[in-house]
Amino acid sequence: xxxxxxxxxxxxxxxxxxxxxxxxxxxxxxxxxxxxxxxxxxxxxxxxxxxxxxxxxxxxxxxxxxxxxxxxxxxxxxxxxxxxxxxxxxxxxxxxxxxxxxxxxxxxxxxxxxxxxxxxxxxxxxxxxxxxxxxxxxxxxxxxxxxxxxxxxxxxxxxxxxxxxxxxxxxxxxxxxxxxxxxxxxxxxxxxxxxxxxxxxxxxxxxxxxxxxxxxxxxxxxxxxxxxxxxxxxxxxxxxxxxxxxxxxxxxxxxxxx
Amino acid sequence: xxxxxxxxxxxxxxxxxxxxxxxxxxxxxxxxxxxxxxxxxxxxxxxxxxxxxxxxxxxxxxxxxxxxxxxxxxxxxxxxxxxxxxxxxxxxxxxxxxxxxxxxxxxxxxxxxxxxxxxxxxxxxxxxxxxxxxxxxxxxxxxxxxxxxxxxxxxxxxxxxxxxxxxxxxxxxxxxxxxxxxxxxxxxxxxxxxxxxxxxxxxxxxxxxxxxxxxxxxxxxxxxxxxxxxxxxxxxxxxxxxxxxxxxxxxxxxxxxxxxxxxxxxxxxxxxxxxxxxxxxxxxxxxxxxxxxxxxxxxxxxxxxxxxxxxxxxxxxxxxxxxxxxxxxxxxxxxxxxxxxxxxxxxxxxxxxxxxxxxxxxx
Amino acid sequence: xxxxxxxxxxxxxxxxxxxxxxxxxxxxxxxxxxxxxxxxxxxxxxxxxxxxxxxxxxxxxxxxxxxxxxxxxxxxxxxxxxxxxxxxxxxxxxxxxxxxxxxxxxxxxxxxxxxxxxxxxxxxxxxxxxxxxxxxxxxxxxxxxxxxxxxxxxxxxxxxxxxxxxxxxxxxxxxxxxxxxxxxxxxxxxxxxxxxxxxxxxxxxxxxxxxxxxxxxxxxxxxxxxxxxxxxxxxxxxxxxxxxxxxxxxxxxxxxxxxxxxxxxxxxxxxxxxxxxxxxxxxxxxxxxxxxxxxxxxxxxxxxxxxxxxxxxxxxxxxxxxxxxxxxxxxxxxxxxxxxxxxxxxxxxxxxxxxxxxxxxx
Numbered sequence: 001x002x003x004x005x006x007x008x009x010x011x012x013x014x015x016x017x018x019x020x021x022x023x024x025x026x027x028x029x030x031x032x033x034x035x036x037x038x039x040x041x042x043x044x045x046x047x048x049x050x051x052x053x054x055x056x057x058x059x060x061x062x063x064x065x066x067x068x069x070x071x072x073x074x075x076x077x078x079x080x081x082x083x084x085x086x087x088x089x090x091x092x093x094x095x096x097x098x099x100x101x102x103x104x105x106x107x108x109x110x111x112x113x114x115x116x117x118x119x120x121x122x123x124x125x126x127x128x129x130x131x132x133x134x135x136x137x138x139x140x141x142x143x144x145x146x147x148x149x150x151x152x153x154x155x156x157x158x159x160x161x162x163x164x165x166x167x168x169x170x171x172x173x174x175x176x177x178x179x180x181x182x183x184x185x186x187x188x189x190x191x192x193x194x195x196x197x198x199x200x201x202x203x204x205x206x207x208x209x210x211x212x213x214x215x216x217x218x219x220x221x222x223x224x225x226x227x228x229x230x231x232x233x234x235x236x237x238x239x240x241x242x243x244x245x246x247x248x249x250x251x252x253x254x255x256x257x258x
Numbered sequence: 259x260x261x262x263x264x265x266x267x268x269x270x271x272x273x274x275x276x277x278x279x280x281x282x283x284x285x286x287x288x289x290x291x292x293x294x295x296x297x298x299x300x301x302x303x304x305x306x307x308x309x310x311x312x313x314x315x316x317x318x319x320x321x322x323x324x325x326x327x328x329x330x331x332x333x334x335x336x337x338x339x340x341x342x343x344x345x346x347x348x349x350x351x352x353x354x355x356x357x358x359x360x361x362x363x364x365x366x367x368x369x370x371x372x373x374x375x376x377x378x379x380x381x382x383x384x385x386x387x388x389x390x391x392x393x394x395x396x397x398x399x400x401x402x403x404x405x406x407x408x409x410x411x412x413x414x415x416x417x418x419x420x421x422x423x424x425x426x427x428x429x430x431x432x433x434x435x436x437x438x439x440x441x442x443x444x445x446x447x448x449x450x451x452x453x454x455x456x457x458x459x460x461x462x463x464x465x466x467x468x469x470x471x472x473x474x475x476x477x478x479x480x481x482x483x484x485x486x487x488x489x490x491x492x493x494x495x496x497x498x499x500x501x502x503x504x505x506x507x508x509x510x511x512x513x514x515x516x517x518x519x520x521x522x523x524x525x526x527x528x529x530x531x532x533x534x535x536x537x538x539x540x541x542x543x544x545x546x547x548x549x550x551x552x553x554x555x556x557x558x559x560x561x562x563x564x565x566x567x568x569x570x571x572x573x574x575x576x577x578x579x580x581x582x583x584x585x586x587x588x589x590x591x592x593x594x595x596x597x598x599x600x601x602x603x604x605x606x607x608x609x610x611x612x613x614x615x616x617x618x619x620x621x
Numbered sequence: 622x623x624x625x626x627x628x629x630x631x632x633x634x635x636x637x638x639x640x641x642x643x644x645x646x647x648x649x650x651x652x653x654x655x656x657x658x659x660x661x662x663x664x665x666x667x668x669x670x671x672x673x674x675x676x677x678x679x680x681x682x683x684x685x686x687x688x689x690x691x692x693x694x695x696x697x698x699x700x701x702x703x704x705x706x707x708x709x710x711x712x713x714x715x716x717x718x719x720x721x722x723x724x725x726x727x728x729x730x731x732x733x734x735x736x737x738x739x740x741x742x743x744x745x746x747x748x749x750x751x752x753x754x755x756x757x758x759x760x761x762x763x764x765x766x767x768x769x770x771x772x773x774x775x776x777x778x779x780x781x782x783x784x785x786x787x788x789x790x791x792x793x794x795x796x797x798x799x800x801x802x803x804x805x806x807x808x809x810x811x812x813x814x815x816x817x818x819x820x821x822x823x824x825x826x827x828x829x830x831x832x833x834x835x836x837x838x839x840x841x842x843x844x845x846x847x848x849x850x851x852x853x854x855x856x857x858x859x860x861x862x863x864x865x866x867x868x869x870x871x872x873x874x875x876x877x878x879x880x881x882x883x884x885x886x887x888x889x890x891x892x893x894x895x896x897x898x899x900x901x902x903x904x905x906x907x908x909x910x911x912x913x914x915x916x917x918x919x920x921x922x923x924x925x926x927x928x929x930x931x932x933x934x935x936x937x938x939x940x941x942x943x944x945x946x947x948x949x950x951x952x953x954x955x956x957x958x959x960x961x962x963x964x965x966x967x968x969x970x971x972x973x974x975x976x977x978x979x980x981x982x983x
Contacts, residue, residue, distance in 0.1 A: 542809025
């Protein structure tokens with residue numbers, strides 16, 4: 001299921017503004033990789049270019065190669081929707097579809113892909129909700145609107161919706177920044193379980209979180225405002241947090257800047 | 259002093275109570291706004307009673323100003339009531355004089371010595387032309403609104419949206435003139451063609467003449483309400499949360515699937531309200547239809563033969579030669595139109611209010 | 622908490638086997654379009670059932686069907702749907718632009734014919750059916766006076782009403798006012814005309830008019846007021862609600878009474894927005910024909926006094942000239958229509974630009 005992600009010389013633009021430059025990085029299957037760095041360093045931009053969500057914004061484009069198990073997702077004959085089905089994404093703010101019930105939210109991706117059989121949908125819904133540690137809390141009210149859940153539950157619902165289509169890679173863009181500590185803990189637990197099955201890449205502002213959940217950590221930074229973000233250091237999480245090779249990384253994780 | 263005089267003290271009772279600190283329930287709803295008034299109350303007293311003290315005058319002005327705004331607010335209710343009262347008062351004598359059944363009689367001769375007039379054909383024409391107009395305009399309007407909000411480049415979408423807003427402001431008499439002088443020619447050709455090849459279908463049957471028909475009226479009406487519905491639904495579509503659109507795209511949705519999963523369900527109440535407002539406009543439209551319909555009396559589903567009439571168009575056409583009873587009859591028909599549009603509008607408002615609550619609770 | 626991650630033995634249905642997708646080549650849509658036109662032309666002209674318009678209509682349908690079929694065969698059903706809906710949405714746009722462009726084009730091309738000094742300087746008084754002259758001076762005067770009076774009535778009334786609803790009103794009564802303002806928005810213009818006819822022209826004005834019904838420009842202004850009032854109230858209400866609370870509280874904290882705060886602080890802050898709403902209301906009222914037709918009486922001569930005798934208006938002038946049998950009437954109608962649209966659009970554009978420049982709290 002899980003796949004390896006290879007980025008080489010990835011550069012991304014917003015119109016004329018270069019947001020990230022020449023990112024080279026390899027993510028191994030079934031690991032959690034954390035992207036950290038100060039605000040505006042391009043880590044979210046990089047994350048969004050892994051499933052081609054970056055280009056949704058007007059004027060945004062990506063250069064360079066990004067391959068999933070050897071297939072370049074930016075090749076001309078690649079189907080964008082297939083890329084996004086293979087690489088799921090969880091956003092900063094929980095965004096369940098407000099007009100849909102909990103059940104409909106979870107199976108939305110499958111329905112889009114033409115799955116109509118109720119037994120398959122039911123099974124997928126239960127499995128995904130169980131995997132997202134949400135099943136016990138919502139099994140009695142699957143028909144209720146998803147927007148009625150608490151923030152943490154909504155975010156787990158969004159995770160369930162993402163893993164229901166069984167992607168190979170799951171991208172998480174600061175998934176806990178809008179949540180309280182208890183919900184955050186629940187989602188961190190969840191990431192541990194999910195990495196048995198998925199390759200996970202997470203952007204986070206919270207360095208303790210990066211240290212707790214990730215196997216490898218990539219540190220992004222910028223020289224000054226207006227400059228493109230660059231990858232400064234990429235290594236095992238333990239190494240980054242105990243003995244970083246770069247002065248900048250050390251400054252950042254010890255709280256001297258950023 | 260912290261006490262606040264109850265609202266009723268200012269509005270209802272004749273003299274102002276110099277409120278000592280007794281707990282009044284109205285204090286609960288008091289806002290910051292009232293603080294200055296209440297601090298002045300004890301020293302101020304009544305309008306005339308306070309003499310030349312500046313504080314007293316300030317309080318008097320407050321009361322006068324509030325009374326003025328209250329009167330203006332009440333004026334709205336008075337106007338609505340007056341509309342109903344005067345229309346009914348003028349309609350009743352004419353309805354009494356009517357020698358035919360007002361609901362079923364097919365014809366309009368209220369100026370005769372034995373007045374005969376019926377609303378049936380007119381109401382039928384009003385509903386038929388509005389329904390056809392919406393049937394044509396709504397899909398096209400939603401298409402354009404989606405094009406402007408989700409397909410066109412952003413700059414172009416904004417510019418064209420502005421243009422659509424301007425078209426919504428073009429007076430109906432201009433559309434009527436265009437329909438009567440220009441658009442009638444292609445519609446006549448099309449009607450003849452339909453009649454030749456599809457004449458066996460009753461709605462396209464008849465022997466002519468063709469042109470100033472229900473079809474022309476409905477098409478002109480459709481073109482008129484198109485900008486209104488487009489403008490409102492474009493706004494609704496633009497309000498779709500980006501987060502929901504991105505969620506759909508991240509699940510691997512195509513653009514159309516994203517619109518179907520995120521945009522349309524979110525905008526549904528807004529679309530319904532826009533359509534209802536368009537319907538209200540179409541039902542009440544007068545001049546454009548008076549200029550493009552054939553003005554006949556009789557219930558017919560034939561769309562292409564000269565003919566068709568609506569309540570509003572009939573008022574404009576028949577007003578010139580109406581005598582006293584004739585005017586009363588027209589006012590009676592206006593009362594029916596007023597009632598129909600009232601129902602449509604109240605339904606639309608109810609939907610909008612529901613939507614407002616919905617979006618507020620979701621936020 | 623359940624800790625097992627469910628495992629599927631089989632490949633989940635949602636996952637693609639490959640990222641690569643077969644695509645319709647770029648040249649496919651134009652080729653399909655050309656083929657559709659060719660087939661449509663062959664069918665239509667072969668059976669001689671119609672002309673070029675029918676060819677276009679049939680070709681459009683064939684193109685949609687062909688595009689769906691081709692995309693369905695090569696790219697799959699989802700992409701085919703996406704393409705077809707895309708084409709439909711674009712064609713909706715084209716379909717609507719055609720008549721609207723025709724309206725604008727006709728308006729300008731026919732309107733310039735009589736765009737001369739005579740048109741703006743004379744009335745229709747003593748203009749016979751064979752007279753090519755005649756103008757809309759009396760109608761322009763009528764429109765300006767009627768709309769002006771209507772604005773004088775509605776602006777203070779509407780603003781005060783909005784102030785009551787926003788600043789003072791509480792409970793059911795204020796809710797009733799808000800609700801009925803909404804209801805008033807939907808009153809058809811002809812009904813407001815009938816109301817003024819029943820109320821002013823036939824009942825009140827005969828009292829000081831020797832018992833004769835008093836058709837006048839003022840009556841038209843009353844009818845237009847009924848139409849403008851809800852627009853003015855609603856837009857003022859919205860603007861007042863946007864005035865930030867700290868601004869009010871700042872004034873209260875200085876000991877300024879509420880009415881003064883409203884007049885000196887709240888209203889000036891909301892003023893640009895209110896002006897926008899008033900201008901839009903005026904623009905809409907200026908274009909109304911039906912109420913003026915019922916209560917102003919029309920008339921071909923210049924009448925500067927809105928309170929006595931018949932008056933015309935630009936929109937009524939258009940309607941009357943359109944119904945006139947003279948061969949010179951249509952040109953006058955179109956020029957008057959062009960004048961009217963210009964007036965309305967200037968007001969609308971100015972209002973929108975003003976609204977864009979002053980976005981309270983947005």
